[in-house]
Amino acid sequence: MIQAGALGLNAVSVRFGGIAAVSEVTLAFAPGTINGLIGPNGAGKTTLLNAISGFAAVSSGRIDLDGAEITAMATAARARRGVVRGFQTVRLLEQESVFDNVLVGCERLPQPDLLVQLLNLPAQRRCRSRDLDAAAQIVAGLGLGPVAQRPVAELPFASRRLTEIARVLVVRPTVLLLDEPAAGLDTRDRHALTETLAAYHASDPFTMLVVEHDVDLVRRLCPHCVALEMGRVIAAGPPAAVLDDARVQRAYFGTGGHA
């Protein structure tokens, strides 16, 4: 049962001064689909995620979420509607524990008013135990249980990356944007991450857009794939077809043939 998470981009451009980082991108992502976003460095992948999540202002075009325009909506407001992104370099509360970092993501669950929270009235106690359960489930699901109470600053990169993904998942996104989630992870961690993401997606489908250089991960995780070059869409479709596309080959390797 999938209702939310239809994302539509209509001729979206993002210009910085005279440079078009994203130009005239028109794409439609169906609810509950997993989409890979590939392309050489500087192709505009991160900028496109920024435009969708509201971190970069759209110069022209429009973005719709489930039929409602969100082009000019503030980032936090989009996140409250379920459009959530992770960062290429993880952003964490360094002194806080893994668990508390994940807890911070419980923003889409309804919360009582400030005074109810401060007076610890029954509604607050209910919400708090619900939040703790939600965070504990995801922390355990991502295998972070053993380090849950350690400050994230002490942890190796893989755990920090997973902590950020846990924080994003606890939000219960309708559109999840991940920017190179596997970067800096070894093969084993990559596999674990791919499987976890696929499992979460299967249990509670959301629309996912993953920027990733790891072609293998894209093949395994993403039934759909979009290739960007110089801010434009040059190919879209199943990953095998997109990766074999002559223009994609040229964009990556500078030749028309197979590398």
Add this chain to the structure above:
Amino acid sequence: MKPVPDISARAAAPPPSRPWLRTAGVAALLAIYAALPFLLGKYAIYTAAQVMIYAVATLGLDIVYGRAGQLSLAHASFFGLGAYVAALADPLALPLWAQPEAVLLLAIIAGGIVAVPTLRLSGLRLSLVTLLFGELFTWGINHSSSLTGGSEGITVNPLTIGGFDSQDALHAYLLAGALASGATLLAVQLGRSQYGRRMLAVRDSELASVSVGIPVVRTKIVAFIMSAVFAAVAGWVYAYVVGFVSPTTFDLFGSVNFMVAVILGGSGRVLGAWFGAAYIVLVPEAFTSLGYPNLFPILGGGVLIAVALLLPGGLVEGASLLLSAAAKRARA
């Protein structure tokens, strides 16, 4: 398909905070609180009341600075705002029942006004603007001397209800104790609430905050207003207990003093605010009784530098390091 096994989920939850330990700790504190009036003289009891009042104001600064990460140099003026409500209650014929409302209302307005620049500013620029508000407050007091006594200060008549007299040491001690325990409970609860989490997130990464939907500006404004309310209520009681207020208590030096209390005690920690408040009240008191009142600012600077370099977590961290070292020794 459920990706999550339930058993390991429980392992990830925060460890159960041993309830007997907490109960024992609270009971011990209450016992000390009840015993002190029998053990100490009148002046010491009065000083203890001041520590508790300062703890409330310090808890307030800890909310906006320690938790939300916004450097505020207007804190002493929030404290003063409450103090002058008490001081001017008689001249303005403000009945007792209306004073708490006036204090709350003024604190909310003042906190909201000081928070407005957070819409555009952060870090040192923001703290400079808060400094401006602080200066405006003392300027306003100094330039309305017909009402406030200006820089000469003004005496505050005690708060009397039946047999209660706020300038009696024991009564002041009880009043301050009630206020401080309420403020401490609120601060602890804030740490367990969504707003408390939001403040930590805003302090550490605004990018991460907005990316999960935290309203950053609103969180900062709430933090400023809460800190102003804590400070103003503390100031209101302070004036009634001390019986005299003058603008020097509420100037930049006063604000810096609160900042010292937060940093020295351990920012972002409830117990730290208590340690810090005890430090800024008791240490100057000790130097004065030794006959060297001017030593405090000099030595205080040195202590602050030492703590900042050696114990970034403040006195609370120092105490917990000592405790764990002692526990290790006991086990060995």
